Amino acid sequence: xxxxxxxxxxxxxxxxxxxxxxxxxxxxxxxxxxxxxxxxxxxxxxxxxxxxxxxxxxxxxxxxxxxxxxxxxxxxxxxxxxxxxxxxxxxxxxxxxxxxxxxxxxxxxxxxxxxxxxxxxxxxxxxxxxxxxxxxxxxxxxxxxxxxxxxxxxxxxxxxxxxxxxxxxxxxxxxxxxxxxxxxxxxxxxxxxxxxxxxxxxxxxxxxxxxxxxxxxxxxxxxxxxxxxxxxxxxxxxxxxxxxxxxxxxxxxxxxxxxxxxxxxxxxxxxxxxxxxxxxxxxxxxxxxxxxxxxxxxxxxxxxxxxxxxxxxxxx
DNA sequence: CGAATTTGACCAGCGC
DNA sequence: GCGCTGGTCAAATTCG
Numbered sequence: 434x435x436x437x438x439x440x441x442x443x444x445x446x447x448x449x450x451x452x453x454x455x456x457x458x459x460x461x462x463x464x465x466x467x468x469x470x471x472x473x474x475x476x477x478x479x480x481x482x483x484x485x486x487x488x489x490x491x492x493x494x495x496x497x498x499x500x501x502x503x504x505x506x507x508x509x510x511x512x513x514x515x516x517x518x519x520x521x522x523x524x525x526x527x528x529x530x531x532x533x534x535x536x537x538x539x540x541x542x543x544x545x546x547x548x549x550x551x552x553x554x555x556x557x558x559x560x561x562x563x564x565x566x567x568x569x570x571x572x573x574x575x576x577x578x579x580x581x582x583x584x585x586x587x588x589x590x591x592x593x594x595x596x597x598x599x600x601x602x603x604x605x606x607x608x609x610x611x612x613x614x615x616x617x618x619x620x621x622x623x624x625x626x627x628x629x630x631x632x633x634x635x636x637x638x639x640x641x642x643x644x645x646x647x648x649x650x651x652x653x654x655x656x657x658x659x660x661x662x663x664x665x666x667x668x669x670x671x672x673x674x675x676x677x678x679x680x681x682x683x684x685x686x687x688x689x690x691x692x693x694x695x696x697x698x699x700x701x702x703x704x705x706x707x708x709x710x711x712x713x714x715x716x717x718x719x720x721x722x723x724x725x726x727x728x729x730x731x732x733x734x735x736x737x738x739x740x741x742x743x744x745x746x747x748x749x
Numbered sequence: 750c751g752a753a754t755t756t757g758a759c760c761a762g763c764g765c
Numbered sequence: 766g767c768g769c770t771g772g773t774c775a776a777a778t779t780c781g
Contacts, residue, residue, distance in 0.1 A: 605754060607773060620772070624753095634772095 584647045585638075601625055601653065603633060614639045626655040 584599075604624035610617050616637035623629040631651040638644040 604752095606775095608755075609771065609773095612770065618771090632772095 582649045584649065586645045586647060587643055599647070601631075611636070616642070623653060626653075629654055 601623055602625040603621035605619055605621050607620040608617050609620070614636060616639065618634055618636040621633040621635065623631040623633070631649060631653050633650070634648040636646050638646055
C-alpha cells in the first residue's frame with residue numbers, strides 16, 4: 434500500500450480558514466451570520482431555540498452539500514482509478530522496468546500500486562516519473578500488507594536537516610548516501626512507543642532540493658502523541674498537522690488517517706472504520722474541504738491518468 | 750548525566 | 766563467489 438502525498442504550505446487543510454465549517458461548534462461562535470445566538474445577550478428560550486434550530490438546519494444543509502461534493506469526488510476518483518487499473522492490466526510486462534532493487538524495495542514498489550494508491554506526489558514533482566513507473570510494476574503481484582506511504586514536504590532548500598515534523602517522535606538511527614541521489618538519506622524509527630515498528634526514510638528530492646521525501650513503513654501501534662496529550666491545545670486532531678516551527682506541513686496517511694482507499698471506502702461503505710460519528714464527520718469534512726479547495730488535486734489526478742492514457746494509446 | 754545524534758562498520762540481498 | 770548497494774547496529778560524540 435503506498436499512499437503518497439504532496440504537501441505544501443500552500444495547501445491549507447484548516448477547515449475553518451475561509452469557510453465556516455459546522456464542526457467547529459458554530460453555535461457558540463457566530464461568524465458573520467447576524468441571526469446567530471450571542472451568548473452574552475439575554476435571549477428568550479423561544480428565540481434561542483428558534484435560532485438554534487435555524488442554525489442546525491443551516492449546518493445540516495452545508496453538511497449535505499459537502500457530503501455530496503465528497504461523494505462526487507470519490508465517484509470520479511473511483512472511475513479514474515478503475516480506468517487506470519484497466520490500463521495497467523493492458524501494459525505488457527516487458528515495459529515494466531526490471532527489478533534491480535532488492536526484495537524489500539521492490540515489494541515496497543508493489544505496494545504503491547494496489548487500490549490504496551493515492552499519489553498526490555505526482556503533482557509537478559520530479560518524483561512523478563518514479564511514482565508513475567511504480568504504478569506500472571504492479572501487474573499481478575500479490576499485495577503484501579506492509580503499509581508504505583510517501584510524503585512530499587516542501588522546505589527551505591537551505592534547510593539542511595532532514596527533519597519532517599509529523600507529530601510523532603522519531604529517533605534517527607542511520608544516514609546513508611545512496612547511489613541514485615547525492616543527498617544523504619536519513620533513517621528514523623518511531624521512538625514514541627518502544628514497540629512501534631514504524632520506520633521512516635527521509636531524503637531530499639534529487640531534482641528539487643527544496644522537497645523532502647519522507648517514506649513511512651509500517652503502521653503505528655499507538656495513538657499519535659498529539660492525541661495523547663489532552664492539554665496540547667491543538668485545534669486539529671488526526672494525523673494532518675501543521676508544523677508551527679517551520680515552513681513545512683506534513684500529512685501522514687497512517688493508521689488513523691484515511692488513505693486513498695479509505696476515501697473510496699468512505700464513499701462506498703456505510704461503515705467506515707471510524708471511532709465515532711464525530712471523528713468520521715470531521716475526517717469527511719476535512720477531506721472534502723482540502724480536496725474541494727484545492728483544484729490542483731483533481732486536476733493533477735486527472736492529468737496523471739490521462740497522461741498515461743495518452744502515453745499508452747499510440748503504442749497500441 | 751542522560752538522551753539524542755553521528756558515523757563507520759557490519760550484514761544481507763542482488764546482479765554479474 | 767565477489768562486489769555493489771541499501772539498511773541497520775552500536776560506539777563515540779554532542780547537546781540540553
